[in-house]
Amino acid sequence: xxxxxxxxxxxxxxxxxxxxxxxxxxxxxxxxxxxxxxxxxxxxxxxxxxxxxxxxxxxxxxxxxxxxxxxxxxxxxxxxxxxxxxxxxxxxxxxxxxxxxxxxxxxxxxxxxxxxxxxxxxxxxxxxxxxxxxxxxxxxxxxxxxxxxxxxxxxxxxxxxxxxxxxxxxxxxxxxxxxxxxxxxxxxxxxxxxxxxxxxxxxxxxxxxxxxxxxxxxxxxxxxxxxxxxxxxxxxxxxxxxxxxxxxxxxxxxxxxxxxxxxxxx
Amino acid sequence: xxxxxxxxxxxxxxxxxxxxxxxxxxxxxxxxxxxxxxxxxxxxxxxxxxxxxxxxxxxxxxxxxxxxxxxxxxxxxxxxxxxxxxxxxxxxxxxxxxxxxxxxxxxxxxxxxxxxxxxxxxxxxxxxxxxxxxxxxxxxxxxxxxxxxxxxxxxxxxxxxxxxxxxxxxxxxxxxxxxxxxxxxxxxxxxxxxxxxxxxxxxxxxxxxxxxxxxxxxxxxxxxxxxxxxxxxxxxxxxxxxxx
Numbered sequence: 001x002x003x004x005x006x007x008x009x010x011x012x013x014x015x016x017x018x019x020x021x022x023x024x025x026x027x028x029x030x031x032x033x034x035x036x037x038x039x040x041x042x043x044x045x046x047x048x049x050x051x052x053x054x055x056x057x058x059x060x061x062x063x064x065x066x067x068x069x070x071x072x073x074x075x076x077x078x079x080x081x082x083x084x085x086x087x088x089x090x091x092x093x094x095x096x097x098x099x100x101x102x103x104x105x106x107x108x109x110x111x112x113x114x115x116x117x118x119x120x121x122x123x124x125x126x127x128x129x130x131x132x133x134x135x136x137x138x139x140x141x142x143x144x145x146x147x148x149x150x151x152x153x154x155x156x157x158x159x160x161x162x163x164x165x166x167x168x169x170x171x172x173x174x175x176x177x178x179x180x181x182x183x184x185x186x187x188x189x190x191x192x193x194x195x196x197x198x199x200x201x202x203x204x205x206x207x208x209x210x211x212x213x214x215x216x217x218x219x220x221x222x223x224x225x226x227x228x229x230x231x232x233x234x235x236x237x238x239x240x241x242x243x244x245x246x247x248x249x250x251x252x253x254x255x256x257x258x259x260x261x262x263x264x265x266x
Numbered sequence: 267x268x269x270x271x272x273x274x275x276x277x278x279x280x281x282x283x284x285x286x287x288x289x290x291x292x293x294x295x296x297x298x299x300x301x302x303x304x305x306x307x308x309x310x311x312x313x314x315x316x317x318x319x320x321x322x323x324x325x326x327x328x329x330x331x332x333x334x335x336x337x338x339x340x341x342x343x344x345x346x347x348x349x350x351x352x353x354x355x356x357x358x359x360x361x362x363x364x365x366x367x368x369x370x371x372x373x374x375x376x377x378x379x380x381x382x383x384x385x386x387x388x389x390x391x392x393x394x395x396x397x398x399x400x401x402x403x404x405x406x407x408x409x410x411x412x413x414x415x416x417x418x419x420x421x422x423x424x425x426x427x428x429x430x431x432x433x434x435x436x437x438x439x440x441x442x443x444x445x446x447x448x449x450x451x452x453x454x455x456x457x458x459x460x461x462x463x464x465x466x467x468x469x470x471x472x473x474x475x476x477x478x479x480x481x482x483x484x485x486x487x488x489x490x491x492x493x494x495x496x497x498x499x500x501x502x503x504x505x506x507x508x509x510x
Binding site: 008012015016019138139140164167171209212213215216217218219220221222223227228229 | 316319321342345346348349350352354356357358360361362363366369370371373374375376379382400402404418419422
């Protein structure tokens, strides 16, 4: 599968997953949106050496992965480009902060190493929280949630349109690169001399497609705002889920949960 | 009570100053008419349809839909009564699922969710694709996409349906299915196509365009069986007539 096909497939697949008929998919988008922001806020608020406290925050992604029946493997595969970047953050910490703050099996662990790992885990948790939100909530529902909290309609419409146009851009890129590949057998990639005309073509074609889509929207009464399906259904247990996670995550933030649990066994 | 009609008078349109794409077009279409707009490539068929639905208002002459002149102020009111099906279904369908796409217009017109639901069901039933309701657009075949495109405009309950090259990219079975569905509609239909067999099966009147002008208009039989006329304007007799 070509890179563009792969990209299109992955976005479409994520879109399909977000619309699945599972309990977590039906929870009000505002609850999921708020919990995600709350979770990220709590995660980033940990001190740089508070690794054991931070580890307790793994409870939220683990729970959502389980109830959403989501695949860890797929998540890691989808986030394969972002995760290494997150891991690079703080990579220099061990060189600047060399004070030893702990010892494992006689090996001194410097503050820099702990803060580097803490930063990495913070990044991973935040990205996973974002992924879990979009894997369980469709873009329309996320935008519906944003409108509910009075985010200006122009911003919400922009988010929706950008999402739509990403597909158009990818499709056009795929078509152009396929047409090129068919007339350049045996050539790996696109020759640098062809980049200019191809990018020009891509821009013009994408604009044409975008214009057609816009015309199609106008003909069907679009006047600057996307009207998203109003939710009438109340999902059983969604409020309990919301309150429970507000409390659980707060407890995990205040108390190093693994240390407390470990204390029972010592 | 007035009945639905379109009155086009002396319509002139040019993309560039010196190059007129449509020259002095006049015709009248009334309720239950099914008009085929035929002509060779570049004759101005698609442009004419786009003007009728108000996608460009920089034309000379007049377009009136049920006595309402087509202009910026009346655009919303007129578009509520007209459905336009694009040649390329990919351009028409931009939401993620069929249901969302079909519901797009009723939601824009401020209908309640209950009414939106009813309209969606009605539109999908009309084109016999209720089973595709939840299907993601990208997983659909060309024929399914065409029917879904039609459903997106039927949910507006239009009085007039405009279609640009509806039979393009359809296999024979889907093409026949589309013809049957169109023949079930009693809307005022204007169909632009160079698939003359399709026009023969769906339209009772034909407007023949060449170089942006109406060179002939009349009943479908009268025009599409006139080999000399068709060849003079870059077309050929419908294939079904050759077989006979």
